[in-house]
Amino acid sequence: MARTRTIVLLILSVLLILSAQGEGKAEKNVPIVVIVTVDGTRWDAIKGLDSFARMEETGFRAKKMRSVFPSQTCPAHASIATGVRPAVNGILSNQFLEKDTGTRFSHEKEAKWLKAPPLWVIAEKAGIRTAVSEWPVSEGEWDGVKPSYYRAFDWDNTDRQAAEWTLALLKMKEAAPGLIMTWLRACDKAGHDHGPGSAQYKEAAARTGKLLIKLADGIREAGLEKKVVLLMSSDHGMKDIVGEIDIVPSVPKKGFYPYIAISGPTAMIYTKDVRQHAAVLKKLKKIRNGVSLYPPSKLPEECSLGNSDRVGDILLSAPPGYIFSPFKRGAHDRNYGYHGWPPSDDDMCGVFFAAGPGVPVRTIEEASILDIAPTALKLLGLDIPTRCEGKPLF
Ligand SMILES: [Zn+2]
Numbered sequence: 542m543a544r545t546r547t548i549v550l551l552i553l554s555v556l557l558i559l560s561a562q563g564e565g566k567a568e569k570n571v572p573i574v575v576i577v578t579v580d581g582t583r584w585d586a587i588k589g590l591d592s593f594a595r596m597e598e599t600g601f602r603a604k605k606m607r608s609v610f611p612s613q614t615c616p617a618h619a620s621i622a623t624g625v626r627p628a629v630n631g632i633l634s635n636q637f638l639e640k641d642t643g644t645r646f647s648h649e650k651e652a653k654w655l656k657a658p659p660l661w662v663i664a665e666k667a668g669i670r671t672a673v674s675e676w677p678v679s680e681g682e683w684d685g686v687k688p689s690y691y692r693a694f695d696w697d698n699t700d701r702q703a704a705e706w707t708l709a710l711l712k713m714k715e716a717a718p719g720l721i722m723t724w725l726r727a728c729d730k731a732g733h734d735h736g737p738g739s740a741q742y743k744e745a746a747a748r749t750g751k752l753l754i755k756l757a758d759g760i761r762e763a764g765l766e767k768k769v770v771l772l773m774s775s776d777h778g779m780k781d782i783v784g785e786i787d788i789v790p791s792v793p794k795k796g797f798y799p800y801i802a803i804s805g806p807t808a809m810i811y812t813k814d815v816r817q818h819a820a821v822l823k824k825l826k827k828i829r830n831g832v833s834l835y836p837p838s839k840l841p842e843e844c845s846l847g848n849s850d851r852v853g854d855i856l857l858s859a860p861p862g863y864i865f866s867p868f869k870r871g872a873h874d875r876n877y878g879y880h881g882w883p884p885s886d887d888d889m890c891g892v893f894f895a896a897g898p899g900v901p902v903r904t905i906e907e908a909s910i911l912d913i914a915p916t917a918l919k920l921l922g923l924d925i926p927t928r929c930e931g932k933p934l935f
Contacts, residue, residue, distance in 0.1 A: 775891020
């Protein structure tokens, strides 16, 4: 009896030691994943820039990173964070209305708007500490969980500060988070203010490239090059504006409804009843300029927005290069470049680079921003939910 007990204890001890070793090994191999978005950097804006050429030589590149529809900042960042398109993650545009509650979404910051769990929530629930810097639709709790470290959005913040915050977190050694998500936005601003063909846009892309190289150099200097995987992606591209189409005078508006949600080349109109819907539709049908009118169920496949209470009753899509005039024009509304067109438009494609341990040195033609979440989850050793439409890139 005593002998049997000794043998059982011995087997249990061996199993415990093996299991501890296994855990240690797993921890050692799991990298810190840093996702940096370079907002509005079109796939071809980096031509001839040494910084991006160096990233291609030393890591993974997708020449064209396809966005989602609409190719706008909030829906695209929500898609990168959740691995599902706007119809599923709930962020249908930069502007929309939640009809059931009558609540407006206008570049909102709170993560509670997401209808699918973002990466930082999945990771925190799995015991991995996360850090998020200014990421659109990321503030506060989602299902009771928020990032361990958070840097709130402020118009006065600079990309340099965001990169420095990211590097400082990585240098925290054992206390460093396992996942960091950082938003850089200088390129997008230059694209809107001056257009993607401008010298200012090219300069912003060059500055962004130098900042990314500085981040990579900082990681190496801190001795972390074998520990950190960097995933760098645009959310969408940028296109020159040819003209504006003003739909507001065509909509017989009284009070809150019909509610008009305009965001660049897309607009959603929410009507209160069948009668108003018919009246608005009749007026809108008189708009020419190549504007497409859709009921939500008839949107082209790549533009499908599902059928939630956040989808407009009438959807308008402007032809390439045209945007809808803002509903209320502010002093800063003059744009020379924009985005939001369907992802099949190559101008809406962005850049993607990856570097770090286990990342293959390879260039592929294109990938989807929906591939980023599965790639990050695989690197972190976490399960990829079946709802994810993309696939790990390596
Ligand atoms: Zn953007």
